[in-house]
Amino acid sequence: MTEVLKDRVAVVTGAGQGIGRSIAERFAKEGAHVAVVDINEELTNETTKIITDAGGSAIAVVCDVSSREAVNAAAAKTVEQFGPISILVSNAGVTRPAMLWKMTDEQFDLVHDVHVKGSFYWLQAVTPAMREARAGNIIFTTSGAGLIGSVGQINYSVAKAGLLGMTRSAARELAPYNIVVNAVAPAAATPMTETIRTDERFKEKYLEGIPMNRWAEPDEIAGTYVYLAGPDCSYLTGQCLSVDGGRTMVR
Numbered sequence: 650m651t652e653v654l655k656d657r658v659a660v661v662t663g664a665g666q667g668i669g670r671s672i673a674e675r676f677a678k679e680g681a682h683v684a685v686v687d688i689n690e691e692l693t694n695e696t697t698k699i700i701t702d703a704g705g706s707a708i709a710v711v712c713d714v715s716s717r718e719a720v721n722a723a724a725a726k727t728v729e730q731f732g733p734i735s736i737l738v739s740n741a742g743v744t745r746p747a748m749l750w751k752m753t754d755e756q757f758d759l760v761h762d763v764h765v766k767g768s769f770y771w772l773q774a775v776t777p778a779m780r781e782a783r784a785g786n787i788i789f790t791t792s793g794a795g796l797i798g799s800v801g802q803i804n805y806s807v808a809k810a811g812l813l814g815m816t817r818s819a820a821r822e823l824a825p826y827n828i829v830v831n832a833v834a835p836a837a838a839t840p841m842t843e844t845i846r847t848d849e850r851f852k853e854k855y856l857e858g859i860p861m862n863r864w865a866e867p868d869e870i871a872g873t874y875v876y877l878a879g880p881d882c883s884y885l886t887g888q889c890l891s892v893d894g895g896r897t898m899v900r
């Protein structure tokens with residue numbers, strides 16, 4: 650098997666479980682050195698062990714992405730261990746659902762800080778070295794909620810739409826340095842989607858909206874990130890790929 654990410658240094662945030670874990674595992678299988686970044690120490694160690702037990706290269710980096718100091722320290726630890734970062738996957742995420750008339754400032758701010766500020770801090774942490782190298786692949790995990798909205802998740806929709814703006818602006822600013830910036834809007838069976846997948850009030854209705862009429866396994870999402878992080882993605886930038894069974898296709 651060809652290792653399309655051989656010896657690349659990749660940061661994957663939110664890699665403790667779900668989609669991030671699948672991405673980290675796939676990147677390592679493709680030959681990358683992976684910084685497994687997550688706020689949850691136990692999950693961070695678990696993902697790292699899965700990768701290293703399989704013969705891959707990874708380090709566990711516990712980090713709350715909503716703290717600039719923590720992000721800078723995590724980036725420094727990665728560089729010290731593996732060298733300059735050439736792939737960033739900003740994927741860490743949380744939800745705090747509530748109808749807009751009940752949503753608190755705390756719910757709004759937490760979701761904004763993790764998704765938007767966390768991605769921005771990482772973007773600023775990795776781009777100086779990428780600009781110097783005149784190479785780099787940056788991928789943000791957005792959501793269908795950022796494209797078509799979502800009931801009971803106005804905070805999350807705003808944050809994910811914000812990441813689309815970040816993708817496009819960063820793509821424009823970094824294109825002269827040969828750095829590509831893209832986004833993925835996934836839909837997968839992970840702990841984050843457990844309620845809408847299992848609660849009788851939501852599950853049928855949600856599935857009806859997915860033309861493929863099923864949820865993806867996180868592994869089905871990870872391949873898109875391999876493409877966006879790899880050598881074949883040299884001329885695609887500022888785009889969002891929806892890996893969602895057709896849920897958000899133009900109707």
Ligand SMILES: NC(=O)c1ccc[n+]([C@@H]2O[C@H](COP(=O)([O-])OP(=O)(O)OC[C@H]3O[C@@H](n4cnc5c(N)ncnc54)[C@H](O)[C@@H]3O)[C@@H](O)[C@H]2O)c1
Binds near residue numbers: 791
């Ligand atoms: N699963 C889906 O269908 C779906 C749909 C659209 C978008 N997404 C997005 O995909 C990404 C991954 O989601 P998932 O479904 O794998 O979720 P998940 O809840 O399974 O995993 C999210 C991970 O992020 C980590 N995390 C949370 N806050 C953090 C912080 N402050 N700092 C560092 N790590 C933190 C968690 O510990 C967890 O390991 C998220 O950005 C999510 O919004 C998921």
